[in-house]
Amino acid sequence: xxxxxxxxxxxxxxxxxxxxxxxxxxxxxxxxxxxxxxxxxxxxxxxxxxxxxxxxxxxxxxxxxxxxxxxxxxxxxxxxxxxxxxxxxxxxxxxxxxxxxxxxxxxxxxxxxxxxxxxxxxxxxxxxxxxxxxxxxxxxxxxxxxxxxxxxxxxxxxxxxxxxxxxxxxxxxxxxxxxxxxxxxxxxxxxxxxxxxxxxxxxxxxxxxxxxxxxxxxxxxxxxxxxxxxxxxxxxxxxxxxxxxxxxxxxxxxxxxxxxxxxxxxxxxxxxxxxxxxxxxxxxxxxxxxxxxxxxxxxxxxxxxxxxxxxxxxxxxxxxxxxxxxxxxxxxxxx
Numbered sequence: 001x002x003x004x005x006x007x008x009x010x011x012x013x014x015x016x017x018x019x020x021x022x023x024x025x026x027x028x029x030x031x032x033x034x035x036x037x038x039x040x041x042x043x044x045x046x047x048x049x050x051x052x053x054x055x056x057x058x059x060x061x062x063x064x065x066x067x068x069x070x071x072x073x074x075x076x077x078x079x080x081x082x083x084x085x086x087x088x089x090x091x092x093x094x095x096x097x098x099x100x101x102x103x104x105x106x107x108x109x110x111x112x113x114x115x116x117x118x119x120x121x122x123x124x125x126x127x128x129x130x131x132x133x134x135x136x137x138x139x140x141x142x143x144x145x146x147x148x149x150x151x152x153x154x155x156x157x158x159x160x161x162x163x164x165x166x167x168x169x170x171x172x173x174x175x176x177x178x179x180x181x182x183x184x185x186x187x188x189x190x191x192x193x194x195x196x197x198x199x200x201x202x203x204x205x206x207x208x209x210x211x212x213x214x215x216x217x218x219x220x221x222x223x224x225x226x227x228x229x230x231x232x233x234x235x236x237x238x239x240x241x242x243x244x245x246x247x248x249x250x251x252x253x254x255x256x257x258x259x260x261x262x263x264x265x266x267x268x269x270x271x272x273x274x275x276x277x278x279x280x281x282x283x284x285x286x287x288x289x290x291x292x293x294x295x296x297x298x299x300x301x302x303x304x305x306x307x308x309x310x311x312x313x314x315x316x317x318x319x320x321x322x323x324x325x326x327x328x329x330x331x332x333x334x335x
Contacts (some may be wrong), residue, residue, distance in 0.1 A: 007067065007068075007069075008032065008065055008066070008067060009065070009066055009067075009068050009073070009107070010063060010064065010065055010066075010107050010139075011063070011064040011066060011073060011076050011107070011111070012039060012061055012062070012063045012064070012104075012105035012107070012139055012142060013061060013062055013064070013076075013080045013103075013104055013105070014039065014040075014059045014060060014061035014062075014101065014102055014103040014104075014105070015061075015062075015080065015083050015084040015092060015102050016060065016084065016091065016092020016093055016095050016100045016102065016169070017060060017092065017093075017095050017100065017163070017167070018036035018037070018060045018061060018062050018145065018149065019036070019149070019152040019153060019160055019163065019164075020083065020153075020160075020163075020164050020167075020169055021036070021061075021062040021083060022034045022036060022062055022150075022151065022152070022153060023153045024079055024082075024083055025062065025064050025076065025079060028066075028071055028075065028076070028079065029070055029071060030066050030067045030068075030069075030070030030071025031064055031065075031066045031071060031076075032065045032066055032067060033064070033065040034062055034063070034064050034065075035062065035063045035064075035065075035142075035144050035145075035150065036060070036061075036062055036144070036145040036149045036150055036152070037060075037061060037062070037063055037142050037143050037144040037145045038051050038056075038058040038059065038060060038061065038142070038143045038145065039058060039059055039061045039063075039105060039139070039140055039141070039142045039143070040057060040058055040059045040061075040103070040105070040137065040140055041056040041057035041058030041059075041140075042056070042057050043056045043057070043058070045143065046058045046143040047143075047146065048145060048146055048149065051099050052099065054097045054098055054099050056099075057098075058099060058143070059098070059099055059100070059101055059103060060099060060100060060145075061103070061105065061142070063142050063144075064076060073110075073111055073114055074114055074118065077104070077114065077115060077118045078118070080104065081118070081122060082173065082177050083169075083173065084102045084134070085102075085172055085176075086102060086122065086128065086132045086133060086134045087128050087130040087131065087132060087133055088102065088133060089101070089133035092169075093167040093168045093169045093172065094166070094167035094168060095167065101133075101135070102133065102134040102135075103134060103135045103136070103137055104119075104134065104135075104136045104137070105137050105138070105139040105140070106136060106137070106138060106139060107139045112136065112138075115136045116136060117264065119132055119134065119136060125330070126330075127176075191237060191285060191286075192236055192237055192285065192286045192287055192288075193236070195211075198211065198236065202235065202236070203310075205310045206235055206310045206311070208310075209289060209308045209310040209311050210235060210236050210286070210288035210289055210290075210310070210311050211288075211289070212289075213273075213280075213289040214289070214308075214310075215291075215308060216254075216308050216309060216310050217253075218252060218253025218254055219253035220253075221253075221254065221255075221308065221309035221310065222309040222310075222312075222314075223255045223309040223312060223314055224253050224254055224255055224309060225249075226244075226247075226255070226314060227244075228244065228314070228316055228317075229244045229245070229316070229317040229332055230243075230244050230314055230315050230316040230317045230319075230320070231243060231244070231261075231314070231315045231317075231320060231325055231328050231331075232244070232247075232255070232257075232307075232312045232313070232314055232315075233312065233313050233315060233325075234283040234285070234286045234288050234290075234311065234312070234313075235288065235310070235311055235312055235313045236283070236286035236287075236288045236311075237283060237285045237286030237288070238286075238313075239265060239283055239284065239285045239286060240261050240262075240265070240325060240328060241260060241261060241265065241266070241283060241290070241307075241312070242255075242257045242259075242260055242261060242305065242307070242312075243257075243261055243328070243331045243332075244317075245331060245332065246258050246259040246260075248297075248298060250297070250304055250306065252306060254291065254306050254307060254308065254309070255306075255307045255308075255309055255312065256297070256304050256305065256306055256307070257304075257305040257307065258297040258298050258299075258300075258301045258302075258303050258304065258305070259301050259303065259305075260305060261328075261331070264284070265283070265284050266281050266282070266283070266284065266290075266293075266305075267281065267282045267283070267284050267287075268280070268281055268293060269281075269282060271292065278292050278294075279292060279293040279294075280292055280293075281293050281305060281307075283311075288311050289308075289311065290305075290307050290308065290311045290312075291305065291306045291307040291308050291311070292306050293305055293306070294306060317329070317332050
């Protein structure tokens with residue numbers, strides 16, 4: 001099912017009882033509407049009674065309308081993972097049966113690619129000691145649930161809170177994500193400020209490098225020889241780009257990394273300036289010029305991200321939690 005409207009797009013997630021899945025998405029900037037309903041079945045109609053029987057093949061889910069210019073699909077997926085136990089293959093918390101299974105329903109190929117990549121990252125993170133059971137499926141017709149199910153947490157807050165606690169969902173989320181819920185920086189916060197704000201915020205060299213594709217002098221920049229452990233983020237948007245664990249001395253006089261934290265967080269563009277063809281790298285959210293990518297780096301990637309210090313802000317490992325990047329502390333755990 002392909003998205004038709006570039007100004008408003010649709011995301012669909014199944015995470016057990018839809019009462020508990022609406023609220024977390026409604027508070028995200030850029031989310032326009034969240035509807036509880038049923039998806040995935042073979043019957044031409046769906047209602048609460050028939051779906052609860054487990055015989056129709058439908059799954060309880062929420063369908064989200066969002067503005068892709070204000071919130072990325074990846075942000076919605078990250079929010080989704082933090083509402084469920086992705087290792088449960090028999091339902092969700094106290095609700096058992098296939099009608100409560102966890103699933104991501106994609107609406108186009110880009111969503112499918114993003115969902116598969118996100119699931120793979122979660123599997124490789126070591127966060128859970130069991131396999132990720134959440135399935136990724138193509139979206140099928142969605143049937144809105146009855147009116148009394150819509151916005152249930154707002155209409156019946158006392159019963160909702162009692163159910164959320166009694167089902168075990170609340171305790172699981174707090175235990176599993178307590179180190180990230182309060183301090184993790186959401187991707188939706190990574191935005192490029194207006195030009196006037198950038199002019200006042202950035203130093204002249206930082207502005208020239210990030211906004212005018214400039215290059216700073218080698219060996220005369222802030223981080224080329226920095227050996228401290230920590231995170232390098234975009235000076236413009238704040239999005240995390242590189243870790244000190246992947247930094248190395250390339251002998252070029254610029255900070256060099258053999259790997260980015262998230263490969264899809266770096267945008268590659270062809271650069272034909274200076275009478276040669278190179279690969280320019282820019283930040284995804286801030287659209288900052290960072291530097292260039294070369295294939296003469298060390299193993300295991302063989303890559304060299306040659307980056308301008310002026311495009312970066314360094315956050316020491318000890319300050320990550322305070323600065324709102326607590327989820328990246330795992331990058332610095334000894335292997």
